[in-house]
Amino acid sequence: MTTISSYLLTRMHQAGVGHAFGVPGDYVLDFMDRVVESPIELICTCNELNAGYAADAYGRLGGIGAAVVTYGVGGLSILNAVAGAFAERGPLVLVSGAPHSKMRHRGMLMHHLAGDYHMQLDIFRNVTAAAVMLTDARTAPEQIDRAIAACINEKRPVYIEIPVDLVDQHCTDPDDGPLAVAPTSDSSALCEAVAEAAELLAEADNPAVLVGLEVRRFSLAQQVTDLLEKTGWPFATTINSKTAVTESHPHYLGVYQGGFSHGPAHDTIEQADCLLTLGAWMTDITTGGFTAHLDDSRMIAVNSDKVRIRHHYYDQVALGDFVVALTSALQGVPSDLHAHSPTPYQRPAEFTPAKDAALTVRRFFEALNHWLDDDMIVISDIGDVIFGATELYRPQTETFIAQGYYMSIGYSLPAALGACFARPDRRAIVFVGDGAFQMTPQAISTLMRYGKAPIVVVLNNDGYVIERMIHDGPYNELQMWRYSALAEAFQTDGAAAEGRLVKTEAELAAALKTAADTTDRLVVIEAQVQRTDCTEILARVGQHLRDLAAEH
């Protein structure tokens, strides 16, 4: 007999959930028993925020993320991670336990209850594509289907609340196979939009493409690559969409960030006489704090649910449909466009450490860029590391993750946990600053607990350097930890992790070599640099923001 929990878990599994991240609590233990019995593996983290970040990263890497938490204390603790997934379109199913329905009906004061019994549901409506409280075995299947379908369709989190008494109630069987997902393009609108875009692009002398986040979320790498191959147009990505298309492509320009980016990514995108943006968002980050010079009159902006050509819109045109139809429609693209040859990101041919040279941020990233393996997944936290990591050469698709818009520091360590489960075939390498590291360090213990072996590189500049460059004050100081020693305290057997503190180029090179060879355990490399040393791009960003502040 099918129960509500088995129905839900079947739907989650069909949708691509292989692992669920969570923290136990009494209102969710019955449901957790059902997870343990299901094909979905339950991964227990130290706290709920970490479970949320792990589920988010898991979802970004091709499947759907899932998190399981208890009511109130659990649900409200994971909120920020769910909000991040909502902001950056990460598909994630959050299941929260809840008190017995009888208690809700009577309005009893149960522990973990902060307001009324609909408060948590109401809060999650703000950051999900669908939020449901299961109340009845007759309606639960439809509620579950609607929520999971919304997660798949919209690539956004959904919230499902299951009171303890509903877990084992019987309900109808799920249909065979995964949930049908509705097609979303109106064929006439699609046809008209593509025809108009094709004409503008065919007439352009210097078209260019900005590949955005939605290309990753809707798994359109191949379709976009086909378009780029056929046309020979140069293209850039945004921070959020880095590695949506391979960076080894000869027409790859780099990551565009408005006035914060320099070189071909900046010049070719801004000088295009027709710019095609695919699934990109014009956020303050994408536009370099709105320093971008992009003219709507020369732009075709295609997003998951609409197309804007110059100043008019088409509704009900799906991004994937548009890309495929445009590729078909484009014939006779001027062949000289293929002659474009911007400088793509490259791996430095060699890195020769200067003996005893104290490490600098610039040399740190040169060393890492040289050393990185193409197969690794780079997970960058927020802070100066994201500026450096953005310029790393990543020739394989889907080998870079960062919260390039929501920018919640502390994301990277728990995200590595999600990445290690989603892609066990790739080694994860985390770039994290000291400030971000202090947010969520216990994720290291969870990685060790489950035998995962990422490499965690802590760029320790003794404080929040990104804020120092923008707006300094005493609040930008941190307690200096022994970052490379922390993993030792997270274990009792002494064998599952290794830590190295490096201060010179030679020490870093040696530590990286050892880390690459040490594949059976987690490695922490703490790289100490000067307090005000930073990437070139952060120096530019800081100057820009200080100039803005001075204007006021």
Added chain:
Amino acid sequence: MTTISSYLLTRMHQAGVGHAFGVPGDYVLDFMDRVVESPIELICTCNELNAGYAADAYGRLGGIGAAVVTYGVGGLSILNAVAGAFAERGPLVLVSGAPHSKMRHRGMLMHHLAGDYHMQLDIFRNVTAAAVMLTDARTAPEQIDRAIAACINEKRPVYIEIPVDLVDQHCTDPDDGPLAVAPTSDSSALCEAVAEAAELLAEADNPAVLVGLEVRRFSLAQQVTDLLEKTGWPFATTINSKTAVTESHPHYLGVYQGGFSHGPAHDTIEQADCLLTLGAWMTDITTGGFTAHLDDSRMIAVNSDKVRIRHHYYDQVALGDFVVALTSALQGVPSDLHAHSPTPYQRPAEFTPAKDAALTVRRFFEALNHWLDDDMIVISDIGDVIFGATELYRPQTETFIAQGYYMSIGYSLPAALGACFARPDRRAIVFVGDGAFQMTPQAISTLMRYGKAPIVVVLNNDGYVIERMIHDGPYNELQMWRYSALAEAFQTDGAAAEGRLVKTEAELAAALKTAADTTDRLVVIEAQVQRTDCTEILARVGQHLRDLAAEH
């Protein structure tokens, strides 16, 4: 010239905010500069949840707590702590930075934004007595006054959002002195309610009093003590209100928890022919999972905003006014009531460690109860420790803190930070289980950073023992940390903390002695016990809940 930020900080300071806990982020840096310049000291924590718990504990100890965070990633990360304060009536002012108003007006996609610009405000409306977004220098003073007054009046958190461009805008001066707080009793209703209650109580043969949380929140210890002294009635507290009145009082019965409590606290409260509850709530925790046998027909329930006598209500009767008026009204209380002599909680006269005896939970609490100094503030986390800590003898008022209703594990370590700043004259001692410890360990680093010297006692039973007793499964396992060694990784100078691992009674006794003498630094004592060892009360609770589950 007064600015919006100086107005707000003046009001906060007048209301009792001496310290504000927070994490910097770009939308709040301008405001943080103003905090740094103000009489309010800014304490920076590793993450926002920790700041929230610290502010909550600070607020519980007599003043008003305050937290300062950035928008989105900060605001949503602190939500669970604010919800806990809301659930348990903790006065707390949360100030969140926000993007420039211009960006909000234009709907720009700014980093840290997860939905629309009103989302964070809407979310906080659920867990605050007042939530305001400052939008204009003309209206800001009134908005601030309304929010701070609500915090003082209702003893609940309030939310104030300040966009970066409003921080330094000029506004009117605050009036002299603190905000007027409106009186709340209707004198006719008060008079009638007190007369009715006095008559019922005077006629009773075995009256008793249950002192609840609101007595602490509204600082009514003296008024309630006067009532108890005059009448000689026996009284109990709840977990949340432990130490609201001194436990050295000869008529103190202990902590009442319905059927989970035994002895005089249980018997005298349940056998009272007239039970007067003062500021108590009938939650699942207070009532021992609704195992309490309390008859509304024999009850006078006085709360902060209403009085219930048997089955009818009086509105607009304030708890403090009622207690004072009742004390005056009661004349000629039968003198034999003074003969009540229940067994109060006591400090064990001695604790003689059995040589080489492995530590048990029972003996652990006996040792701690014997060793505890009256002046210390006990901060208990959730887990089996709260059952044990509840029975510790605490003769001084306001020397026990725990989230006895919202029950968010991980509360205690950050709460100790708040307690150390609120009451620097008292040493804080934290009781925390291993599961709770793993939620928020980085608070230890913040305690060390600010030179605080609490004693952290980790009761390590290798897993979530409270859940093992209720409902066991593989999710109740934890990665075993070296808890006593962790503090070493949180420092680079090696001098600011000390850790001890103890497994026997003798080792515990020795470690406690050293900890008492080591007053200049933080001490972590990790006490290892067997995996299924627990307090007697948890064993009863577990049995009760398993019986309930078997009935279904």
